[in-house]
Amino acid sequence: xxxxxxxxxxxTTPVCEEALRAHxxxxxxxxxxxxxxxxxxxxxxxALEKARKSVASLIGATPKEIVFTSGGTESNNLALFGxxxxxxxxxxxxxxxxxxxxxxxxxxxxxxxxxxxxxxxDGVVDPAAVRREVRSNTALISVMHVNNETGVIQxxxxxxxxxxxxxxxxxxxxxxxxxxxxVDVAACGIDLYSISAHKLYAPKGVGALYIRKGVELSPLLxxxxxxxxHRAGTENVPAAMAFAAAADWxxxxxxxxxxxxxxxxRLEASVLAAVPQARVNGRRGQxxxxxxxxxFDGIEGEAIVIALDLRGFAISSGSACSSGAVEPSHVLLxxxxxxxxxxSSVRISLGRDNTVDQVDxxxxxxxxxxxxxxxxxxxxxxx
Numbered sequence: 001x002x003x004x005x006x007x008x009x010x011x012t013t014p015v016c017e018e019a020l021r022a023h024x025x026x027x028x029x030x031x032x033x034x035x036x037x038x039x040x041x042x043x044x045x046x047a048l049e050k051a052r053k054s055v056a057s058l059i060g061a062t063p064k065e066i067v068f069t070s071g072g073t074e075s076n077n078l079a080l081f082g083x084x085x086x087x088x089x090x091x092x093x094x095x096x097x098x099x100x101x102x103x104x105x106x107x108x109x110x111x112x113x114x115x116x117x118x119x120x121x122d123g124v125v126d127p128a129a130v131r132r133e134v135r136s137n138t139a140l141i142s143v144m145h146v147n148n149e150t151g152v153i154q155x156x157x158x159x160x161x162x163x164x165x166x167x168x169x170x171x172x173x174x175x176x177x178x179x180x181x182x183v184d185v186a187a188c189g190i191d192l193y194s195i196s197a198h199k200l201y202a203p204k205g206v207g208a209l210y211i212r213k214g215v216e217l218s219p220l221l222x223x224x225x226x227x228x229x230h231r232a233g234t235e236n237v238p239a240a241m242a243f244a245a246a247a248d249w250x251x252x253x254x255x256x257x258x259x260x261x262x263x264x265x266r267l268e269a270s271v272l273a274a275v276p277q278a279r280v281n282g283r284r285g286q287x288x289x290x291x292x293x294x295x296f297d298g299i300e301g302e303a304i305v306i307a308l309d310l311r312g313f314a315i316s317s318g319s320a321c322s323s324g325a326v327e328p329s330h331v332l333l334x335x336x337x338x339x340x341x342x343x344s345s346v347r348i349s350l351g352r353d354n355t356v357d358q359v360d361x362x363x364x365x366x367x368x369x370x371x372x373x374x375x376x377x378x379x380x381x382x383x
Contacts, residue, residue, distance in 0.1 A: 003312050004314070005312060005314070005354070006353070006354075007349060008314045008315055009350060010151075010176060010290075011316055011349070012199070012204065013200060015203055016202075018201075018248070019202040019243070019245045019246040021245070022238075022241045022244070022245035023239065026047065026237060026238035030238065030241070034047075034234070035235075044237045047240075048241075049063065051240040051241050052244075053244075054247045054251075055240075055243060057251060058178055058179060058247040058251055059178055059193060060184035060185050061210045064213065065210050065213055067208060067210075067231055068235060068236070068243075069207045069231060070207065071197070071198070071204065072097075072175040072207050073099040075194035075207050076097075076103060077103050078230070079142070079192040079209060079217070080100070080142065081218070081220060082217030082220065082230075083139065083140050084112055085112075087112070088137055088140070089112070089113045089137045089138045090139065090141070091114075091115045091140075092104055092114065092143065093118070093119065093144070093334075094117065094118045094119070094330065094334040095334050096173065097148055097173055099173070100144070104116075117130055120335075122282055122283075122285040123281070123335050124152060125154055125155075127155055127162060134166045138163075138168045139168055140168055140170075141163040141168055141170050141171070142172070143172060143173075144176070145173065145174040145181075145183070147176070147282070147331060148176045149281075149293055149329060149331045150281050150285070151176075151282065151291025151293070152287055156190065157187075157188040160190055161189060170189065171190075171191065171193070172190050172192070172194070175196045175199055175207075178193075178196075178199070179200035180257065181288055181289075190210070191215050192215065194207065194209055197242070197243040201249070201250075201352070202239075202243045202246035203242050206236055206240060206242070208243070219231060257288075257289040257290075258289070260290040260351075261290075263356065263359050264289060264290060266360075266363075267292060267359045270364075271294060274364075275296060275370050275371075277298070278295070279294065279297075280294050281293035281294070281295060281345060289350075290351065291347070291348075291349050292347070292348045293346070293347050293348075294345065294346055294348065295332075297344055298374055298379050299344055299370065299377050299379070301345050301346045302317050303373050304317075304346050305317050305346060308369055311369070315346055316347045316349070317346055329342045340379075
């Protein structure tokens with residue numbers, strides 16, 4: 001049987017043993033409704049609050065500032081729709097995840113004015129560019145912490161200061177950051193921070209929104225008073241406990257970023273040495289340790305993804321939420337790449353189970369696959 005290796009951790013991660021054990025134990029033993037006052041309900045409530053404490057510790061928050069959600073998309077929607085009203089102004093960027101861009105477009109249709117700030121060629125949004133767009137009615141600035149396609153880290157601390165100088169709230173989509181780089185929402189002055197469990201080795205279907213003490217949000221879901229009236233519905237205690245277990249592992253193993261950075265650098269050096277006309281997108285920007293976006297002139301990224309999948313390697317041609325899309329990556333276009341260059345790019349995102357041997361095997365497979373595809377490409381023949 002062919003060996004298979006997973007290099008698409010920005011799309012989702014495998015559930016780690018720590019989270020799996022916590023989830024299974026909770027499903028078996030902690031089945032009460034956390035809103036019930038009897039023994040079983042109170043056991044569930046205690047487990048939920050313990051999980052909340054672990055998730056809060058991951059990002060420098062207090063437990064009371066954490067609201068459990070179904071994932072990053074819901075957290076982003078709750079932050080944006082909960083904080084903004086018609087007639088207000090929002091500033092965001094052109095490189096945000098669809099879970100932010102989609103709500104922003106919906107808010108535009110509802111009478112909210114939205115300004116989209118572009119990054120520089122390295123994928124970094126200049127805080128000065130954000131400052132220039134501030135208006136008297138700016139209610140919210142929303143900037144992602146780590147880009148899901150390039151791994152470029154944004155200067156969110158400086159942008160938080162800009163937002164507060166304008167008496168606006170500052171929201172950060174931290175889905176690709178939490179558990180991968182140090183995050184301290186209090187020290188950075190962040191008001192709202194979205195995270196998702198399945199990006200850090202916990203199950204899908206659970207996430208959280210950090211809401212700084214004193215910030216008022218209107219709920220998306222109406223009904224019961226769960227999650228301090230921010231999110232109605234019976235809490236998913238087993239998923240929260242699995243989320244907490246993964247958060248604990250990430251906090252206790254922060255040095256994992258050093259190992260992943262070494263693997264990524266090894267992969268990029270090998271590929272760039274072996275493959276002519278290969279470029280790393282966003283290479284000059286500060287990046288999260290596990291992510292590499294590489295373009296190969298003259299061939300389609302989707303073709304590389306398929307060729308590597310046939311050889312047992314899972315990578316991506318961009319955002320998982322845009323897989324199968326005909327349009328080139330909006331992130332790479334915003335960085336100034338042409339449509340052809342954007343379509344020739346792939347994303348490789350490493351995780352805790354990847355090894356040096358796997359990385360070396362992947363770089364060799366990339367070099368061979370690109371050479372074979374270029375022989376078949378009339379575009380590359382005339383490049």
